[in-house]
Amino acid sequence: MKLAAHGISVRLGHRDVLRSVDTVIVPGRITGIIGPNGAGKSTLIRSLAGLVPPTSGAIDLGDSPLTRVAGAARGRQIAYLAQERTVHWALAVDAVVALGRLPHRGCAPEEDRRAITAAMTAADVAHLAQRTVTHLSGGELARVLLARALAQEAALLLADEPSAGLDPEHALALFGLLQRLAADGRGIGIAVHDLTMAARFCHDLVVLCGGQVVASGPAADVLRGDVLEKVFGVRFHVGTLDEVPIVVPLATLR
Secondary structure (H helix, E strand, C coil), X not given: CCEEEEEEEXXXXXXXXXXXXXXXXXXXXXXXXXXXXXXXXXXXXXXXXXXXXXXXXXXXXXXXXXXXXXXXXXXXXXXXXXXXXXCCCCCEHHHHHHHHHHHHCCCCHHHHHXXXXXXXXXXXXXXXXXXXXXXXXXXXXXXXXXXXXXHCCCCEEEEECCCCCCCHHHHXXXXXXXXXXXXXXXXXXXXXCCHHHHHHHCCEEEEEECCEEEEEEEHHHHCXXXXXXXXXXXXXXXXXXXXXXXXXXXEECC
């Protein structure tokens, strides 16, 4: 099932955060959303998740307007991982992950247990199951919240800076997991700052600047020096190292 934004604009207060944005999250592909701070990446992810209604334009989930998809049904189709990583209640890790099963109320208990166990294993938090989330490190909490999103078993996963705060091992493991989810047919949309990770793991990229799309398409076509310099005001080296794509900022231009 695809998730498509058609010319959406979002106005928050007196500021136009998104302006006439088109994008689509499709099964089997990872779409990365990149751009400088304040470009509108988080707002776009939240709009696609149905959390920030567009001021104009439309978002469709499959053949239906997203606004007509009820909460539980939406939760079974779209999992959302926020950039903010705050849990106010001193719950055990496995209880937090189990919250991802709320859209599946009425499901057989053994099915819930299977999904929770699989999600915790995938996010490398099974060994933390009985720990209290308020006593975890930032990186551990990030993985617990990822597990909660995975437990939804939704067709689409939207994540806002999912690798922020992760060490290199877990960041690579995260992107490898996203690759496997896409290979299994899920549609993945992520806001990401690490351009090398975007080059290496994303199939498609959307470049935002000032709330507008300035480039979109296959990652290899979008990650060009001229595009990146215009958007970020930085000179980059775009190349490969041992056949792995790399994007290295070299100097500011402003």
